[in-house]
Amino acid sequence: MDMSQYLEIFIDESKEHLQTMNEILLVLENNVEDVSHIGEIFRIAHTLKGMSGTMGFTKLADLTHKMENVLDLVRNGELSITSTIVDVLFECFDALEEYIDNLEKTGNEGDLDSSELVQKLQVIAQKGEVTTSKTAKKAAAAPTPKVETKPEDESVFTLSVNDVGSIINKAIEMGVKPYMIKVILDQGCMLKAARAFIIFNTLERFGEIIKSYPLAEEIEDEKFDDSFEVLYFSKLDEQYCHSELMKISEVKNIIIRELSESDAAVEAVKEDVEVTMAETEVEVKAAKPAKRKEDANAKSNDKGKTSKTVRVEIGRLDNLMNLVSELIIIKTRLEDLDSSSNRNNMNEAIEYLERITTSLHDAVMKVRMVPVERTFNRFPRLVRDLSKELGKNIKLFMSGEETEVDRTVIDEIGDPLIHLIRNSLDHGIESPADRVKSGKDESGFVALRAYPDGNTVVIEVEDDGKGIDPEVIKRKAIDKKLITVDEGEQMSEKEIINLLFAAGFSTAEQVTDISGRGVGLDVVKTKIEAINGTVEVVSNLGQGSKFIIRLPLTLAIIQALMVNLDEEKYAIPLNNIKEITTIDPAKITMVQEQEVVLYRNKTLPIIRMKDVLDFPSTEEVPEELITVIVKKGEIEAGLVVDSLIGQQEIVIKSLGKYLTGIKAIAGATILGNGSVALIVDPNQLF
Amino acid sequence: MSEIKEFVTYRLNEEYYGIDINNVENIEKVLPITRVPYTPPYVKGVVNLRGIIVPVVDLRTRFGLMPIEATDESRIIIVNVEELKIGMLVDSSSEVLQISDDDIDAAPNVRKDNNNEFVKYIGKKNERIIMLIDLMKVLSIEAQ
Numbered sequence: 070m071d072m073s074q075y076l077e078i079f080i081d082e083s084k085e086h087l088q089t090m091n092e093i094l095l096v097l098e099n100n101v102e103d104v105s106h107i108g109e110i111f112r113i114a115h116t117l118k119g120m121s122g123t124m125g126f127t128k129l130a131d132l133t134h135k136m137e138n139v140l141d142l143v144r145n146g147e148l149s150i151t152s153t154i155v156d157v158l159f160e161c162f163d164a165l166e167e168y169i170d171n172l173e174k175t176g177n178e179g180d181l182d183s184s185e186l187v188q189k190l191q192v193i194a195q196k197g198e199v200t201t202s203k204t205a206k207k208a209a210a211a212p213t214p215k216v217e218t219k220p221e222d223e224s225v226f227t228l229s230v231n232d233v234g235s236i237i238n239k240a241i242e243m244g245v246k247p248y249m250i251k252v253i254l255d256q257g258c259m260l261k262a263a264r265a266f267i268i269f270n271t272l273e274r275f276g277e278i279i280k281s282y283p284l285a286e287e288i289e290d291e292k293f294d295d296s297f298e299v300l301y302f303s304k305l306d307e308q309y310c311h312s313e314l315m316k317i318s319e320v321k322n323i324i325i326r327e328l329s330e331s332d333a334a335v336e337a338v339k340e341d342v343e344v345t346m347a348e349t350e351v352e353v354k355a356a357k358p359a360k361r362k363e364d365a366n367a368k369s370n371d372k373g374k375t376s377k378t379v380r381v382e383i384g385r386l387d388n389l390m391n392l393v394s395e396l397i398i399i400k401t402r403l404e405d406l407d408s409s410s411n412r413n414n415m416n417e418a419i420e421y422l423e424r425i426t427t428s429l430h431d432a433v434m435k436v437r438m439v440p441v442e443r444t445f446n447r448f449p450r451l452v453r454d455l456s457k458e459l460g461k462n463i464k465l466f467m468s469g470e471e472t473e474v475d476r477t478v479i480d481e482i483g484d485p486l487i488h489l490i491r492n493s494l495d496h497g498i499e500s501p502a503d504r505v506k507s508g509k510d511e512s513g514f515v516a517l518r519a520y521p522d523g524n525t526v527v528i529e530v531e532d533d534g535k536g537i538d539p540e541v542i543k544r545k546a547i548d549k550k551l552i553t554v555d556e557g558e559q560m561s562e563k564e565i566i567n568l569l570f571a572a573g574f575s576t577a578e579q580v581t582d583i584s585g586r587g588v589g590l591d592v593v594k595t596k597i598e599a600i601n602g603t604v605e606v607v608s609n610l611g612q613g614s615k616f617i618i619r620l621p622l623t624l625a626i627i628q629a630l631m632v633n634l635d636e637e638k639y640a641i642p643l644n645n646i647k648e649i650t651t652i653d654p655a656k657i658t659m660v661q662e663q664e665v666v667l668y669r670n671k672t673l674p675i676i677r678m679k680d681v682l683d684f685p686s687t688e689e690v691p692e693e694l695i696t697v698i699v700k701k702g703e704i705e706a707g708l709v710v711d712s713l714i715g716q717q718e719i720v721i722k723s724l725g726k727y728l729t730g731i732k733a734i735a736g737a738t739i740l741g742n743g744s745v746a747l748i749v750d751p752n753q754l755f
Numbered sequence: 756m757s758e759i760k761e762f763v764t765y766r767l768n769e770e771y772y773g774i775d776i777n778n779v780e781n782i783e784k785v786l787p788i789t790r791v792p793y794t795p796p797y798v799k800g801v802v803n804l805r806g807i808i809v810p811v812v813d814l815r816t817r818f819g820l821m822p823i824e825a826t827d828e829s830r831i832i833i834v835n836v837e838e839l840k841i842g843m844l845v846d847s848s849s850e851v852l853q854i855s856d857d858d859i860d861a862a863p864n865v866r867k868d869n870n871n872e873f874v875k876y877i878g879k880k881n882e883r884i885i886m887l888i889d890l891m892k893v894l895s896i897e898a899q
Binding site for chain 2: 724
């Protein structure tokens with residue numbers, strides 16, 4: 070049986086469950102008394118067990134099963150939860166996460182061995198067993214509480230077999246047992262269609278489904294209450310069918326009735342009465358899996374408690390994005406059209422088009438936006454583990470998790486943030502003893518804040534640790550030959566602190582496992598700059614430090630200044646540009662083989678774009694140089710261009726994988742006339 | 756049973772070359788090409804192919820021939836190799852040839868120059884010789 074097409078759904082669902090489990094475990098750790106949390110984790114472990122069992126992932130099923138045993142004991146008050154148990158549960162969570170990761174990457178569980186964990190769980194369970202061995206065994210044997218009372222109406226079958234009487238007889242002749250099976254799902258079952266499908270699949274593993282009530286299509290569309298019925302042929306006995314089906318989670322009860330020849334005959338008599346049912350020939354196998362997948366996907370999103378998100382295939386979004394960019398190109402083309410006879414109409418049309426493109430742009434951007442929560446939600450665990458490891462008592466405060474940024478940005482900021490948090494925990498916050506000595510509260514805090522600010526999103530990582538000592542930084546930088554002693558004397562405090570971001574700089578006195586491998590903050594800076602963001606640090610010696618990351622809301626469409634170099638056109642992103650001016654070539658002097666000019670009482674390095682962009686050199690000296698002054702952090706430089714074209718909204722396109730790592734070029738854009746212009750990346754110029 | 760393979764043929768000077776049709780996406784008339792700095796000399800630049808930026812390799816330069824101005828016959832063959840979409844500028848391209856396996860021989864290893872590496876096999880069709888090129892080598896793509 071091919072389950073691969075459901076693997077995706079399985080992984081998605083499992084991840085959601087694991088996320089919830091993680092959150093609850095963290096709450097549980099601080100509040101061990103609360104049994105309701107245990108119930109919740111139990112439910113998750115149980116669901117995971119059921120799902121992985123169905124998918125045939127035995128290791129996952131086994132581990133969750135053992136977790137369930139322990140949790141059940143706790144839930145029934147037979148075992149009180151301790152930090153050891155929570156730790157083991159965390160370990161289980163890690164193992165589960167790794168299994169799921171492996172599944173996602175390779176399609177199988179991988180060979181992570183969880184037998185040790187299983188044993189630990191068993192030991193815990195057995196300790197509880199001293200007094201309550203029976204319950205534990207019962208829990209193991211029947212994880213789902215059985216519904217003892219079967220109300221009358223539940224056992225009544227609506228499914229008619231009158232039209233298939235002969236088939237039933239034939240089956241009995243051949244030694245195959247016909248069953249009427251009624252499946253009753255939990256009332257709270259979220260994905261009835263998917264669940265039903267799993268049941269169908271399970272059944273088909275051992276036999277054949279002849280027909281169902283309601284029709285398979287209706288079941289697929291979730292057009293049934295809590296139960297459905299099938300006529301099922303199988304060689305298995307009733308008991309086995311029952312137990313197999315009960316293994317599926319969210320199944321409340323299974324009623325199985327074996328049909329005899331007389332049943333078939335009796336039903337056949339009723340034929341004329343129930344003609345309407347005669348068309349219930351069902352081909353479960355022909356069901357459209359693709360559609361089901363979509364359904365299941367859509368439904369699984371409803372499950373998320375925190376937010377209702379839509380999973381959209383990124384490829385489709387890119388396509389939409391492409392269309393929008395085409396629209397923008399057409400807009401630009403219209404703008405380029407020279408004065409036609411009906412100038413006013415033209416203008417109106419352009420304005421209209423502009424409105425459309427702007428709102429379309431916004432709409433698409435919104436689809437691409439995801440809350441930073443996605444990245445943030447792994448940090449509580451990180452802080453918990455690290456502070457344990459470091460022997461520090463550290464609290465994490467998070468705010469603004471709902472702040473939204475572009476999907477592409479989200480994927481990129483995770484690592485830098487982990488790095489910054491590790492840094493704060495390891496280098497920033499002092500040991501409890503030191504903290505008490507300096508009159509601080511024994512437990513430190515790390516705050517993670519996100520908020521929108523104009524066209525950017527700001528993420529701050531702040532701690533109340535010892536802050537950054539410029540003197541230490543200076544000494545280290547000199548030691549590591551990043552700067553000379555003289556340079557150190559001349560630098561401002563801010564400049565010195567920014568040396569933290571220099572490559573190969575790590576201030577930890579001891580290299581620890583957590584951070585301080587010398588590849589620290591420069592990686593953070595490179596990563597963030599790669600997505601057009603900035604990072605700066607503010608520090609108060611003795612009171613803590615704050616890293617401020619600024620990220621662009623979107624990466625795809627920007628404002629740019631178009632310039633001419635000979636016949637070629639280039640775009641310079643507007644957010645890099647400080648001002649535009651003209652410079653008298655006579656005023657340029659050479660300093661250390663670099664052309665500079667005194668501008669507004671500051672030395673401004675001059676970069677001739679034609680040299681940088683590999684143009685054939687010319688002798689021609691213009692009367693004045695048109696210079697675009699760009700800034701990178703605190704540093705400025707003047708880019709000499711031939712002429713200016715104007716400001717324009719451009720769509721950034723990648724040059725593709727074939728042309729990668731081209732110096733000074735950030736990408737390309739398409740102009741109104743359909744030709745391509747390259748986008749200059751001023752950050753790479755100096 | 757010998758297998759029939761299909762090749763898109765193109766011309767450089769008076770020589771005919773063939774590319775496995777499975778690698779060819781489409782054939783375009785020459786589009787405005789934008790130069791990209793710091794690329795190998797044979798990379799002519801990039802073009803806008805209906806909203807997608809596609810790099811273009813000048814096969815004349817790549818095969819060590821004198822570059823010429825594009826003519827009405829010049830074409831850009833858009834190929835797909837290792838998930839890369841690349842355009843190849845050629846003198847002309849017009850037909851798809853079916854060549855039987857039996858008529859395909861390994862390229863004779865006589866010349867020791869660069870060009871020889873690019874031609875993997877020689878196909879024969881109606882007394883014509885078609886050089887079947889190794890796209891990976893011609894575009895200098897590392898296998899992934």
